[in-house]
Amino acid sequence: MENIKDWFTDNQGLLLNHLISLVTALLILWLGTKLARYLANACKNILIKKSIDAAVASFVSSLIHAVVVAAVIIAALSHVGIQTATFVAILGAAGLAIGLSLQGSLSNFASGILITIFRPFKAGDFIEAGGVAGVVKEIQIFSTVLTTPDNKYVVVPNAQVTGSPITNYSRHDIRRLDLVVGVSYEADLQKTESVLRDILSKHELVLQDKDFTVGVAALADSSVNFNVRSWVNTADYWTVFYDLNKTIKMELERNDIAIPFPQMDVHLHSEKS
Structure with missing residues (x-):
């Protein structure tokens, strides 16, 4: 018992220094965790205010919290005299191994950040x-x-x-609708163009404040092809697409304008012996 008392008496200064170091380390841990939580919440709020996806904002804030807490733990251990160089090296090696094994996932995560930032x-x-x-x-x-x-x-x-x-396809409010209409070589091109323009000008969903285009685009193998281009609201695109195809065929037939289709002529020749 006397030996213990003598040891405490002889090492009071050393014990006091260790006690102060321990209290300081605990204080660093307490303040560090508070700081980590504050930084994580602040980062999350900033990302949400910038319209970043909530899931991404939460993940980034959690990542910041983990990194700050790890740094605080290393600082606290170092303050009480524990050698952290080896510990840091082990963490670095482990982080490198994890990063290499999860590089595909990390690439997807980075791409997700880019999507939410550039939108x-x-x-x-x-x-x-x-x-x-x-x-x-x-x-x-x-x-x-x-x-x-x-x-x-x-x-x-x-x-x-x-x-x-x-x-x-939804980024802009309006889209251009492109159709290719083929008519026979015997068709009256001026009349065909007039019919197509009349269809576009009378369609209620075709935007009349935008210029539409009707013109001969190609002299194909079996048809004269017209480009028919008009502007429509994005929400009406497919409705107009189907309706114009139907209306164009009906109007061309009503005006006796033939729509050709691929065909093959076979000529038979007989030879006298």
Whole structure:
């Protein structure tokens, strides 16, 4: 017992220094966790205010929180005299190994961040990306969810979306509708053009404040092809597309303008012996 008392008496200064270091380390941990939580929440609020997807904002804030907490733990351990160099090296090696094994997922995550920042499309847009065409239902951290016109649920990795051309059919309020109409070589071209222009001018969904185009585009093998181009509201595109095809055929037939189709003439020759 006396030996213990003597040891405490002889090492009071050392014990006091260790106690102060321990209290300081605990204080660093407490303040550090508070700081990590504050930074994570602040980052999340900033991202949400900038219209970044909530899932991405939450993930980024969690990542910031984890990084700050790890740095605080290393600082606290270092303050109490624990050598952290080896610990940091182990963490670095582990991080490198994890990064290499999850490089595909990290690429998808980075692509998801780019999508939410630059916003080439949003939920509800009809797009074609990554070889898939459909309506965007959700932009997730690692993938984008599309619903195809035949109601298929398709999950496309974000890296595949950003790694290919993105066509957003819903981005603008109006679109140009292009049709190719072929008539026979015997048809009256002036009359055909007049009929086509009359169809466009009378259609209620064709935008009349935008110039439409009707002109001979090609002298094909079996037909004279007209380009018929008009402007419509994006929401009316397919309605006008189907309706114009039907109306054009009916009006051309009513005006005795033939629509040719591929055919082959076979000539038989008889030879006298």
